[in-house]
Amino acid sequence: MNIEEKLKASIRDVKDFPKEGIIFKDITPIMMDPKLSNDVLDHLEEIYKKQDIDVVAGIESRGFLFGYPLAMRLGLPFVLIRKKGKLPYNKISHDYDLEYGSATIEMHTDAVGHKQKVLIHDDLLATGGSAEAAALLIKKSGGEIAGFNFLVSLDFLNGEEKIKEFSNNIINLASY
Amino acid sequence: MNIEEKLKASIRDVKDFPKEGIIFKDITPIMMDPKLSNDVLDHLEEIYKKQDIDVVAGIESRGFLFGYPLAMRLGLPFVLIRKKGKLPYNKISHDYDLEYGSATIEMHTDAVGHKQKVLIHDDLLATGGSAEAAALLIKKSGGEIAGFNFLVSLDFLNGEEKIKEFSNNIINLASY
Numbered sequence: 001m002n003i004e005e006k007l008k009a010s011i012r013d014v015k016d017f018p019k020e021g022i023i024f025k026d027i028t029p030i031m032m033d034p035k036l037s038n039d040v041l042d043h044l045e046e047i048y049k050k051q052d053i054d055v056v057a058g059i060e061s062r063g064f065l066f067g068y069p070l071a072m073r074l075g076l077p078f079v080l081i082r083k084k085g086k087l088p089y090n091k092i093s094h095d096y097d098l099e100y101g102s103a104t105i106e107m108h109t110d111a112v113g114h115k116q117k118v119l120i121h122d123d124l125l126a127t128g129g130s131a132e133a134a135a136l137l138i139k140k141s142g143g144e145i146a147g148f149n150f151l152v153s154l155d156f157l158n159g160e161e162k163i164k165e166f167s168n169n170i171i172n173l174a175s176y
Numbered sequence: 177m178n179i180e181e182k183l184k185a186s187i188r189d190v191k192d193f194p195k196e197g198i199i200f201k202d203i204t205p206i207m208m209d210p211k212l213s214n215d216v217l218d219h220l221e222e223i224y225k226k227q228d229i230d231v232v233a234g235i236e237s238r239g240f241l242f243g244y245p246l247a248m249r250l251g252l253p254f255v256l257i258r259k260k261g262k263l264p265y266n267k268i269s270h271d272y273d274l275e276y277g278s279a280t281i282e283m284h285t286d287a288v289g290h291k292q293k294v295l296i297h298d299d300l301l302a303t304g305g306s307a308e309a310a311a312l313l314i315k316k317s318g319g320e321i322a323g324f325n326f327l328v329s330l331d332f333l334n335g336e337e338k339i340k341e342f343s344n345n346i347i348n349l350a351s352y
Contacts, residue, residue: 014264024264028284031244032253041248061237068207069245072217077208088190088200108204 003043007174010036011152025152025176027123031065040066040173044149045073047171053146054116057081059105059134062123066151070121079111079118081134092141096133105133112138117146125150125172128159135166147171179219183327183350186212201328201352203299207241216242216349220325221249223347229322230292233257235281235310238299242327246297255287255294257310268317272309281309288314293322301326301348304335311342323347 001009010033012026030036048070057079058067064080071078084093084104091106112118118138120131125148135145147169153159155175164170177185186209188202206212224246233255234243240256247254260269260280267282288294294314296307301324311321323345329335331351340346 012265017264018261026264028256028263028265028287031247031256032287034248034251034253037244037248037254061240064237064240065244068213068241069248071207072210072213072245075210077210078213080204080207085194087204088193088202089188089204111204111208 053119055118059122067121094137112141112143114142116143118143119146121149125153125159127157128162131163180350229295231294235298243297270313288317288319290318292319294319295322297325301329301335303333304338307339
């Protein structure tokens with residue numbers, strides 16, 4: 001099996017979560033499988049070691065799971081993009097709209113240097129709202145977007161449309 | 177420098193976070209340093225590879241950062257202990273008291289098998305409230321506590337007192 005087939009064999013569909021009518025892609029079985037976890041990281045390392053990246057940024061909290069190990073594989077710093085109020089030090093923030101209401105994400109001001117090339121990682125690309133917000137936050141901080149990486153993409157939600165203006169380098173391992 | 181000295185050189189004190197009078201131990205500089213990150217994992221792997229552990233469990237969300245890479249180093253499944261409403265599948269939960277109010281943590285029912293030995297990991301041991309709650313959740317699920325691991329311990333808060341009844345195998349890398 002290739003990596004997409006392996007991931008799809010592991011990812012679990014959960015009906016009606018977080019609300020009725022939604023089929024949620026549960027990635028926790030991947031974490032329960034150390035062999036598959038390492039295969040995923042081998043695959044990501046192979047892709048990104050050839051690319052010009054200075055920093056990997058992960059979006060709280062499932063983006064921490066593969067983002068940090070990927071950064072370590074690449075020998076790069078890992079930056080945490082967190083929900084409002086979680087980071088202790090000097091921060092920049094970005095507000096964005098959700099389906100209902102709004103949200104704020106934050107990053108430390110010293111996390112991304114001027115013109116550093118940042119790979120944004122999250123577990124899942126849905127509508128692209130979080131990834132777009134992360135890209136805007138990084139640009140506000142003076143960084144550049146080297147690309148986006150997701151384990152899973154829900155293609156019918158057209159998330160790529162929302163983020164391709166920042167970078168065409170969008171890679172996801174399992175598309176639905 | 178030994179690992180404790182290296183960690184203490186990297187961890188940043190942030191005054192008055194999350195509220196006045198508290199000095200917060202900011203571990204984000206560790207994640208920005210891939211060499212130190214790998215040193216920490218080498219050190220943890222060396223300790224735990226000799227121990228009888230079936231599963232590593234990490235407490236959301238900073239416990240995901242080192243918990244999952246450690247599980248991968250040990251070739252073991254990684255289990256997510258999350259705040260209420262985040263996990264999609266069949267769950268067990270545990271309520272516990274905080275300084276103000278209460279909190280609920282959850283775990284998937286299929287995450288820990290009967291009598292499996294679980295190493296509980298979090299970034300920081302403070303009063304021990306979260307670690308105790310995690311231990312009770314795992315016992316409720318039929319698992320056993322193999323030990324506790326923290327990057328940092330605030331010894332003056334006596335967290336070890338609260339959790340040593342579950343296991344005496346409590347290891348933290350940097351004590352304050």
